[in-house]
Amino acid sequence: MTLRRNLLRLLCTALTALPATSMLAATTSADPGAGIPGFYQQPEPLPVGNPGEVIRSEPVSLTLSVPTFSGPMPGTATRIMFHTTDTHTQPAIATGLILHPRNPWKGPGPQPLVAYLSGTHGQGAQCAPSLQIPGFIQYTPPLDVMAEYELPFLYALLLGGYQVVVPDYQGLGTAGTTAYLNPIAEAHVAIDAVRAAQQLGDPATATGPVLFNGYSQGGQAAGAVAEQLAAYAPELNVKGVVLGAPPVDLRPLLDHLEGGLLIGVSGYILNGLEANYPEAAQQLSTLINPAGRTMMNAVANQCSAETALRYGLHRSSEWTTSGLPLSRVLDDNPVTAGILDDLRLGQHAPSVPILLIIGDNDDIVPAAPARQLAQDWRQRGATVQLVQTNLPTILPGSIIGHGLNLLTTFFTTTLDWMHDRLIES
Template identity: 45%
Template sequence: MPTAAVADDFPSLPTAMSPGDIINSESLRVALSVPLDTGPFPANAQRIVYRTTDTKGGPTTATATVLSPIPPWRGSGERPLVSFAVGTHGIAPHCRTSELIQTLLTYRPPFDISTEYEAMFIGAMLAQGIAVVVTDYIPSTYLITAAEGNAVIDAARAAQRLPDAGIPARGPIAFWGYSQGGHAAAAAAEQVGSYAPELDLKGSYVGAPPVSHLNLFRYAEGGMSLGAGGFFLKSLISSYPEAKIAVDEMLSDKGRQFLDTTAAQCVGGAMLSYALQPSNSLTKDGRSMAQVLEADPRTAQVLEEMMLGRAGPTAPVMLVTGSNDDLVPPADPRRLAHTWCSIGATVDLVDLQLPMVLPGSIIGHTVNSPIVGLTEGQRWLNDRFNGVPAPSTCA
């Protein structure tokens, strides 16, 4: 199936459109679905193109997958909706969830490979009768805070407006994400109070969010994740043209090739292409990328503005980190929890105390997601939808 239309296909949006309005939709077949008399188990799926807001406050579009579960919701009240923000997939079109959810796996020679690893979490929600909408994000906005948050929020608005989806128009919602998805869910939790106050947000599950982009670069230096740095730099210059010259001046010819290569790869291919390489191998002057980005005022100011913690969530949050996380520095989510608590948010900090295994391999970062997400996270989510008072670790 061809990729659905995205932002570039709608250069001029109708002025009457509001954030969350649907531009078009098409049916999708979810991989491993089972046909039943009542519909394909676990869910009917539609890909939508919806109006949202870019980093500069202008209108743009994103795609998302709306999943309407076949099982009934057996909890309290109306069927709830989760706006699900996926972890790092890549910024190339074939890496989007709306593509991968149809096949679960993509491969392009010689070794660009990715899978829809979020399917187990999405499936657990659908099996309980929770509707799910999964944004593909605005194109080329990897870890761009405002754009990611808006895409998550407007995906929820769009799902509630989709005809015949069986999702209540003003029903309860939650945000969910881990890693890049945790960053997006945190951004949405901070932005929703001013951007979409009409939404009935019950809570946000925020797993291992990159809080500071500079700290992320420093902490992950020399590990498996340099390729994802290409996703971010490409997104940075796409969303903030004022940073383009600074990034171009930073990179060597090899670094510019790095941007072009990773922009066409999914996360598996980008990791394999640049695993264990130091970032200073791609800069002109031999400094690390974090050192150059921090020293240049053209990029330092943008990165400061994009840090999480500049506003407080208006609904309860479960915030997850772990001492074994070898991708996102665990000190940053801990500080974010303190910041949110200090401005009156209700935060349940889950801080796993596990040993580090093969630092730089991202094993610790990866295993923490199912350890919490398939156990405490699902229970916490159900409790929010069932009206149970939210726990808090705020002092």
């Protein structure tokens, strides 16, 4: 009961804090000239290592700068850089944060490791979760502001005695463009972050139970982990995977974003396609107009709040040479359509239990493709529990529905479900 009360208090704090992010940031702004810490500089030449091997690590101070909860987090942190593989299974590096609880694990069996896969933070290096989590809010004038909205759940996990690893997606923190909403690269980073955390943890728990969960972009990443585990990391002792509001297919996602506050993240998608698929870059050079190119260049260095403030409420047709919506443009082109097909979830059956949380009120990620995903996985023999929020739709395109589903249904349902998977094991 104490854990649940603390989580509810944090959820209320988050709901109050998120609309007032700009006001809070004004009192906690970072030095505008501050850059990315030297820890994130990619070693040259890139050292040789297997996926999951740690390249470097360092302790990080955790301070929760939120009203009512100011002070230290209930745990300590270690920042890590580790080996992984990219979209094409070529060697790459990534960073992340391991959170060590102060409270002992009192649940069933050995202490579990939770890989928490973050939702969309942005495409700039400064948006990396491993940079955001330690301070909660960062601000560089005039509009580069970001609040770590998923901190309440991480706080609750630490109170419960879970060890947690939060990976940064490729290109966040480290050099290069992120492979945004690319489930192949996301899954590799997530799995290799677990391997790195186990390498640095207590040897007695190095083969202990693992749980993956994530929401929104993190939901897609978690779904990709579930599909790729058997081939990429059969040695991990994974007890279950939770995914909330996963973008299953980029086409309906782009349609759902039209005219809303987060339509600018379409630039993240385009940048990711261009950086990771040379054949797509060639096509985009003629499909995207000068205004679209300007938008792509701008969002490449932004966090999601700034992208919403600068590009929210636009239509993607403003950025295409044909004047058609971006989803139509990408689907009509055989090259980009083929890549979108490769990036769609549902092509492999998960080998571990799945909890899938969706809501028809979600104004960012459409629920119908995820509902179909659950059906497809079940037909392939997977064990899938589907939970629907049934909350009302409020101001479509405002991110309210998407955020409410995260802070209420996803956070609370996930805690109970994970605990049950550990009991069953």
